[in-house]
């Protein structure tokens with residue numbers, strides 16, 4: 180699991196303390212947290228998970244779209260928070276992760292609510308037509324700007340677009356922190372942040388939690 184220990188966004192003593200306060204998940208979510216840690220599969224951090232649970236329970240989305248499934252942890256967490264009438268589509272390009280995510284979704288009894296769509300999100304997104312109440316971007320990090328207009332077409336007015344990893348281990352905020360071969364993704368993420376903070380259809384809040392989270396409200400027309 181990605182943690183504050185390797186992203187330098189929140190000092191580790193603060194995030195460690197906050198995490199001691201969070202009630203631990205049980206059942207399949209606890210098992211997936213363990214699997215992700217053991218297999219070094221990045222999943223949303225506990226502080227992002229709890230914020231998403233609060234946002235979902237506050238806004239009550241019925242249709243959620245996610246980019247970046249991995250093993251299905253966040254898809255399950257979102258759907259469990261959103262309740263029995265919710266539906267979630269999640270896009271993943273790695274075949275072995277798609278198989279694992281589908282098995283986990285099946286085990287959780289949520290096959291009727293969660294659909295894993297295989298493929299590259301930049302190609303899958305333009306094919307989607309059903310309007311959604313919430314979008315969570317957590318994959319294809321170098322392509323957030325490219326995906327934005329498709330997301331805005333799908334997102335209903337009043338819906339939330341939530342983008343994870345927007346500070347990219349702090350590199351987006353400081354030139355000194357940019358590591359070799361990460362320059363392109365950092366430049367693209369800065370362009371994305373400029374775009375969503377100045378976009379006429381969006382009101383965006385940027386939070387230095389997890390690996391950096393942007394919460395953008397699609398304004399009513």
Ligand SMILES: C[S@@+](CC[C@H](N)C(=O)[O-])C[C@H]1O[C@@H](n2cnc3c(N)ncnc32)[C@H](O)[C@@H]1O
Pocket residue numbers: 221222223246247248249250251252253254270271272273276298299300301317318319320
């Ligand atoms: C951080 S992980 C997702 C974690 C998941 N949201 C969770 O918290 O449980 C990012 C995932 O996005 C997938 N991904 C990266 N680029 C992608 C693309 N262009 N299209 C679809 N999936 C992509 C990766 O294979 C990886 O599984």
